Amino acid sequence: MRYKNAYLFGAICPARGTGAGLVMPFADTQAMQQHLGEISRAVAPDAHAVLLMDRAGWHTAGDLKMPKNITPIFLPPRSPELNPVENIWQYMRQNWLSNRVFQNYEAIVEDCCEAWNRLVDKPWKIMSIGLRKWARAS
Numbered sequence: 001m002r003y004k005n006a007y008l009f010g011a012i013c014p015a016r017g018t019g020a021g022l023v024m025p026f027a028d029t030q031a032m033q034q035h036l037g038e039i040s041r042a043v044a045p046d047a048h049a050v051l052l053m054d055r056a057g058w059h060t061a062g063d064l065k066m067p068k069n070i071t072p073i074f075l076p077p078r079s080p081e082l083n084p085v086e087n088i089w090q091y092m093r094q095n096w097l098s099n100r101v102f103q104n105y106e107a108i109v110e111d112c113c114e115a116w117n118r119l120v121d122k123p124w125k126i127m128s129i130g131l132r133k134w135a136r137a138s
Contacts, residue, residue: 004105008092008112009035011042011051012085014130017123018042019088021116023109029061040067052083084130091129092119 009031010021020042024031043049049070053059055077066072080086096115102108119125 004102004108006105006108006112007031008116009038010085010088010116011035011039012088012126012130013042013049014084014127014132016044017126019116019120019126021120023112023116027056027058029058029064032058032061033064036064036067036070040069043069052085054080054083084132087129088119088126091125092116 005025007024007027008021009024009027010019012019020035020039022031022035022038024034039049039051047069051070051072052075053072054075058064059072060074075082092115096118097111100111102111
């Protein structure tokens with residue numbers, strides 16, 4: 001058996017129902033840096049993003065350069081329930097990406113891109129999955 005992997009990096013803005021994502025061959029600091037650039041480009045010109053992040057090594061690497069329009073908030077260890085994007089991954093696995101056999105690496109990348117694009121074409125879905133009543137000011 002041989003395995004090939006692709007990594008889907010994604011961030012959502014539940015308030016606007018938008019997302020920014022990349023499919024990468026590795027989950028490392030370089031890939032995360034490219035993802036931060038993608039997120040930064042997706043932030044509205046007059047806005048500033050707050051990015052919830054777990055403590056994966058590529059999220060906390062010392063040489064990671066945070067764009068000026070993004071402020072990271074690092075979540076406590078072992079608390080995925082605090083990060084709405086974890087529910088996005090669950091939704092994508094349940095609907096498009098689980099129990100699949102791919103012919104080759106290119107098919108993996110293609111299906112990941114297709115799944116992400118299907119998600120961002122449904123802003124109401126991002127909002128319904130990502131918004132938390134307890135996180136919004138009254």
